[in-house]
Amino acid sequence: MEMTLLLNATYEPLRVVNWQKAITLLWQGKVEVLEFYDRDIHGVSITFKLPSVMRLLKVVRWKAAHRPVKFSRINIFTRDQYTCQYCWKRYRTEELTFDHVIPIAKGGKKTWENIVTACWRCNNKKSGRTPEEAGMKLKKKPVKPAWTPFLTLLIGIRNAPESWRDYLYWHVELDSDSS
Numbered sequence: 001m002e003m004t005l006l007l008n009a010t011y012e013p014l015r016v017v018n019w020q021k022a023i024t025l026l027w028q029g030k031v032e033v034l035e036f037y038d039r040d041i042h043g044v045s046i047t048f049k050l051p052s053v054m055r056l057l058k059v060v061r062w063k064a065a066h067r068p069v070k071f072s073r074i075n076i077f078t079r080d081q082y083t084c085q086y087c088w089k090r091y092r093t094e095e096l097t098f099d100h101v102i103p104i105a106k107g108g109k110k111t112w113e114n115i116v117t118a119c120w121r122c123n124n125k126k127s128g129r130t131p132e133e134a135g136m137k138l139k140k141k142p143v144k145p146a147w148t149p150f151l152t153l154l155i156g157i158r159n160a161p162e163s164w165r166d167y168l169y170w171h172v173e174l175d176s177d178s179s
Contacts, residue, residue, distance in 0.1 A: 002037050004051050005164045009059040013167060022051045031056055035163040052163040069145045071112060073098060078145075080117035085139045086131070087122050095119060101142065103128045112144035 004022035006014050017025070023041065025031045035053035069075055076098050083090045085099075099118035102108030105128055116138065118126070126134040160168060 002039065002050060002161065005053045005167060007053065007055040007167055009056050011055060011167065014060065019050055022054060025054065026051060052161055053167055076115055077117050083117060083139065084119040084122050085116040086118055086126065086136045088139050089119065091119050097123050099123050099126060101138065102130055106130065113142055116142045
């Protein structure tokens with residue numbers, strides 16, 4: 001069953017919820033429906049369209065101190081913009097791994113400041129050495145991200161339903177139609 005994009009009252013994406021949670025929020029009067037799927041939900045005595053995009057009626061404020069950036073492979077890739085920090089080429093997720101700048105065997109820790117995105121080739125070339133020992137240079141020094149992820153999609157952004165696109169791409173510059 002389809003998922004529903006939940007927006008803050010300010011129209012910023014907050015999260016993706018399952019259809020049951022979407023219906024619960026709707027019946028509680030906490031949201032307004034902005035977009036619908038072509039699918040109907042059938043109850044014993046009621047039928048209605050499945051919500052695709054909903055907006056909360058009250059603003060939800062996120063405090064960065066309460067939502068630290070989760071230390072995960074995908075967030076490391078996001079911080080490094082899916083770019084190998086050694087050869088500086090951009091790759092697809094399945095072509096990437098992460099690398100300990102200072103190897104664990106040499107006292108390196110599993111922290112934001114010691115893990116970088118690497119392609120398989122560069123990771124193998126560096127092996128259990130420091131970048132200096134391997135004759136490799138980091139693109140930039142790894143740091144803990146300052147951003148807080150407001151929305152984590154488990155599906156690729158390109159696979160998002162068409163009805164979500166106006167709400168997810170509002171920071172992207174649109175091509176001009178100059179024909």
